[in-house]
Amino acid sequence: MATDLTAPRTAARLDVAPIQRRTMRLLFTTQIIGGIGVTIGISVGALLAARVAGTAVAGVAQSAGVVGAALLAVPVTRIMTRHGRRPGLVLAYTVGAVGGVLVVLAAATRSVPLLLLGMLLFGGGTAANLQARYTAVDLAEPARRGRQLSLIVWATTIGAVAAPNFAALADRVTTGWGLPPLAGPFAFSAAAFVLASVVLLGLLRPDPLLTARRLAAADPPPTPAGAASDAAAPNAAAAGNATPGVAVAGSAVPTAAGSNGVAPAAAVAAEAPAGDGAGPATAAVGVRAPRAAGMRLAWSVVRGQPAARLGIAAVAIGHLVMVAVMAMTPVRLGESHADADVLRLVGIVLSLHIAGMYAFSPVVGWLTDRLGRRAVILGGVGLLLAACAVAGTAGHHTPRLSVGLVLLGLGWSGTMVAGSTLLSESVSAGVRPSVQGFSDLIMGLAGASAAVLSGFVMQLAGYPVLTLLAAVATVPLVALALRPVPTGAPGEEG
Template sequence: MATELTAPRAGVRPDVAAIQRRTLRLLFTTQIIGGIGVTIGIAVGALLAARIAGTALAGVAQSAGVVGAALLAVPVTRVMARHGRRPGLVLAYAVGTVGGLLVVLAAVLRSVPLLLLGMLLFGGGTAANLQARYTAVDLAEPARRGRQLSVIVWATTIGAVAAPNFAALADRITTGWGLPPLAGPFAFSAAAFVLAAVVLLGLLRPDPLLTARQVAAAGEPTADATATGAPASAPVEASGRRRAGMRAAWSVVRAQPAARLGIAAVAVGHLVMVAVMAMTPVRLGESHADADVLRLVGIVLSLHIAGMYAFSPVVGWLTDRLGRRAVILGGVGLLLAACAVAGTAGHHTPRLSVGLVLLGLGWSGTMVAGSTLLSESVPAEVRPNVQGLCDLIMGLAGAGAAVVSGFVMQLAGYPVLTLLAAVAAAPLVALALRPAPTGASDKEG
């Protein structure tokens, strides 16, 4: 019954262009709302965790949110595969809401286990934001996929810029209500997730993924066939395996070189970015007094976030104009340059800032081009599971990089960390330089 409510009626050809325009406007709005909720948690999560659990566990609490987003990608995309994008996105935001409320409760009770559980579930907001970029390309024209995906990524910039101001306001308001300091922003995050979920539940109709399947089932030319060279029956052939979840997704990825490159680009780019970014505040702390370090960290990380998101529409345009592989290679080149600049900056903060901007730009290139390539390289029937597998791998890669980077920083220092990050990115160059298979889309090359 849920499918009948969200998909166009059988036998009626949907107005794909109109549905896509409506979907993009809606996703842009909810991405801002959800982005505010997520960024508020990132901004104050470590500080709250340090007060409740101590400094040693502050990083663990932050990592729990990253791991939660990765693990939640599996059930969320399973729901999407069966019922469409709308219930999957709503589920992710609902889980994030519960997580935010549990963090507030943990602050009141000063409970470390409850805090870690809350942060784990809070990752649902991040999972929703990540899945929104895939929702943007279900019905996109092949020549505009990169741009339309990147616009949804770019919307996160607005939320990221606005969030610190909302965090301070929420903390002041809720402290007057009797909540402990730094707990209020998580209550505000929960409210933002609820708002995003309600908007999607009421307005994301017809469902873009279900509409894409209807178009494919009608035998019309589809993005899947265009991008992969697969016959029009490919989505139908995948339908029998759809419910197998990650196993089916892995089988599809193994059989499709372009899908493997897409996942590798997203995961490796994220791993390098997190590894270097996570230890940059520590690097700044080595050469600046406590009175200055927080201000400098704020400036440097703001520039880094601008590199990640502010130029994503340009990256999307280049992805459509030059091809997916070319932009992936450009992204890797920027990541390598970032490691070289940041690793040799010493205690020169302006040079380190340039390195972090390049790091954000490189991440944007691998994320936008890799996600676009992955989405167009697999049939619509199994696409959500493959995308969930990608986000699972990406999240775990980022979480692992955050943990390992601390040990490398302590044992060998920041320059060695950036060198190892560059080494980790290098194999992606060879993978992207492999010739595209016969029948692949020109845009892939």
């Protein structure tokens, strides 16, 4: 029986469940494919860049991929806001595939500009994988939002953990085809991105974000008296998370600017995007995509929400520390191992690191819902500090370095899952896609800065100093997480 998106509230509750299950299965599959594509390239990216242009430029090349993911968050988020998740994810994966092809060409021609351009576009794969975690919660039950998000993060484990170990095989196979050394993994990455793009284009129907809007527009929940007052503003931002069923689509009513940082209702109650099926002017404010949705609107929202600022800071700083240490680990291994062994060791160490990032994310999601967002963020910071201490003092002892990289991945998981959940709960649904894109932009720029500087720090001062500076970078996040917050603020309860 076809889903009736204009059915009454009870029917809508029944019909959302199969759509969500189908969406989760599809996202789980494409995350595996995309994880292979992203990780198999990242595992050899620094080594390839170092051979083409030197160690210092290796950090720049790695940062280009991070910058690409960050910058792509802007157009991808805009497309998602106006037309749904499917075209945005397809665009991101397609751009990543083009980037993989350009990196192969750069390796063949030893062209540094082409290498940097290719790595920039290669970031599209990362952008798609990151946005998929938000796609998973468009139709999720409010009480399971953190666990649904973490499940898609975890799905990346299957592809990402195995991918670095395929790098040597891909390199051997493609060398026989005439490709230069270390270029083959990027050819495999491009193929994986194309496959993920095709699967999403054909099967992500109905679009979860547009479906959520249709359901909420067809049957908006009642607005409590005085919901627009300043006193009720904090709870209004989280209203889309407090009611089961259709309300998860996000029907919070934005208040006046300045009360809780949400843009004026007039800026949010814009015309629905063409073809999204939203109802006429009677649809709830905050359900439709705002015409002004973008980074400026996102900043105006985040500026007035302390919980949203903490969520963004947790995601960005956790990513900065992880990228800074991880990006130069292959180069560190290359200092003490011959070419015949380094790819194998890089594959093992990065597989363990990625397992730390993704394998335990469902546990992190459960702890986020159980203990609270701030507690898990602080726990993630503690693990990041432990990682820097272990990896920085490991010398050329590969097993100890591996332990440090596992701790690094676990710390990243804590800040990413808890920070993303806190951010999503802290803003009204009408501006949520824009704020999520803004967070990914900030995260990407933070990681890019770390990747750029890591190469120069590695060359000038060495790996131990790099890990020390990465540890120091967590201080602002600790200070922000320990600040007192008003009782009942959105997203603060476990």
